[in-house]
Amino acid sequence: MRIAQIAPLFESVPPRLYGGTERVVSWLTEELIRQGHQVTLFASGDSITSAELVPCAPRALRLDPNVRDALPHQMIMLDKVRERADEFDILHFHTDYLHVPLFPSERVRTLTTLHGRQDLPDHMPFYRRFADMPLVSISNAQRSPLPGANFVATVYHGLPLDLHIPSYNPKGGYLAFLGRISPEKRPDRAIAIARAAGLPLKIAAKVDKADDAYFRCVIAPMLNEPGIEFIGEINESAKSEFLGEAAALLFPIDWPEPFGLVMIEAMAFGTPVLAFRCGSVPEIVEDGLTGRIVSDVDEAVRAIPGLLKLDRKGVRARCEERFSSARMAAEYGRIYQRMLRRLPTPSSRDRHSLRVRAPSTDRAPEAPPTAT
Template sequence: MKIAQVAPLYEAVPPKLYGGTERVVAHLTDALVDLGHDVTLFSSADAETRARLIPVRDQAIRLDPAPLKSDLAAHLTMVSEVLARADEFDIIHFHTDMIHFPVFSRMADRTITTLHGRLDLKDLAGVYERWPEFGLVSISDDQRRPLPFASWKATVHHGMPGELYRFSPESKGYLAFLGRISPEKRPDRAIQIATALNKPLKMAAKVDAADKIYWETVIKPMVDANPLVEFVGEIADHQKSEFLGGAEALLFPIDWPEPFGLVMIEAMACGTPVVAFRCGSTPEVIDDGHTGYLVDTIEQAVAAAGRAHLLDRAAIRARFDLRYSATAMARRYLDVYGDLLARRPFAEEALPDVVTRLRPSEDRSFAAIA
């Protein structure tokens, strides 16, 4: 099958440091290539991929030192480039929210769009009501709740290449926080939990410009005043095995409708249990009592983190391999692509081999696939 993957231009594919969507696109693209498909990636020129790369910007936006940049202009240029080559592909898979909708409305049946962000924003409903012809994929069932009427075709949980993460059979006794320093990620809760347990906490986190005041006025004073807390800063993929694998538990104390939470499965790949607040996608990702614990209060989180060392780290890694590998993710997307092809007019006559080989079952729920 000839597949186009269209990535956002904010981060490299995969990102050099923090970044979720572009990391998922990178792993999906390579997994599809490994499964024998002809894949083209539209991205910035600093992408690293086994697919054919069509660069549409000299480098990813966030690490571009140019003082003045237009992310809208960059993405419109990319959409135009994809449109010019659209006839080359059986499937065009967009990861760029809705920016392509006005341009691709006449060929929407050749596209699938994965939505990677939160969907409870004021203006989104009007867009998905206006362009119902675009098939959508959610990254968790919970993510769909603000837009139940949208044209959902499947939920596909994220996956990662297992070989990127080293399994650690034993921890080094500290707790970990990995992500962004922002109010919805609740790093303050992580510090409270570690302090209550008198356990060291290592925080590897990115501080966005938008969160600088929160960092300087709320979190940094908590870090500076607490000898248990070590702020590591932003880390890259090659540092995650050591950081997450050494942790007794990953704290995921979020306070927002998390669409997925990639760091949870990164921890699981290292064998590290996750203590997550029951919010957004966490009940779909964490098997309570097996790969971690789901909690509703600080007191519950303290108790859960205190017994996380009792969980079987090898079983946690095995669950990652079963549900969250990059290959498992790619196979689920191939089911989505096959369904899209099968529903096109004259699909059997136009692409009989592809449709027959990839025709999925009618049940597109994650439970039916896992």
């Protein structure tokens, strides 16, 4: 198939530092090519890919000091997609819904993977207006606030299994927090858990401008506590040592997490995950097998000893079974094929208009029950 992958412009594909969506787009693009598809990637010009790259901004917008407004750059990208749309069988967008009103005539071969939270009231009228837009959720929990939207499937993220070498005998002896400093990610909980458990905590995270006040007023004073080390934002190579040598990953979120990429990145190293019961967490973490799922800080502290005894080889094995990029790309490939089978024939396109289908129930399988 001839597939266009349209990525956000905020980070390169893959990102130099922090970035979830663009990293997933990179893994998906490379695996689709490996599986024999012809892929064109619309992304920032500093992206690195085996696909044909259509640069839509000179560099990642977040790292470009000259960028003040992202919207003009995004509109340029959408216009480049429009110019070349006839070259592709499938247009696969990862840009939320900015493109939707611009491609009404292409909606039968346009797929949109939603990467963010979908429980905000502002989203509801949009999805009612564009109820025929084919959507993919990245967890069943993500789609639950939008029962009337046209979700055609849930596809869990996956990573290349050769990307990280598992570490079955870590020597770090510390707990890890990796991601973004923000109120919903709750690094304060991570600090409280580590202090109560008597274990060191290393925090590798970026601080967005929007969260600078939270970092300065809430988190920075806590970094002076014994055993707490703030590393800052790290790149992919540094992540290998950071997660691989950690005793466990703390994921103490306080929001409806759509997926939580760092959880499967940790699992790829064999590193177990302690996560709070929010959003996608019960779909990603298998309690008692790849980590522990808890509801508050006290329960988290009590779970630490058992968490550290989990079999890291078992954690890695479940990651291989459930969260590979090969599995992810194959699932998307099947969705593309279903979409192409529904395309009208050239002789009938002008005679028949698209009819809105009922929302799909093609949800991702729930994680199998495990011992707690």
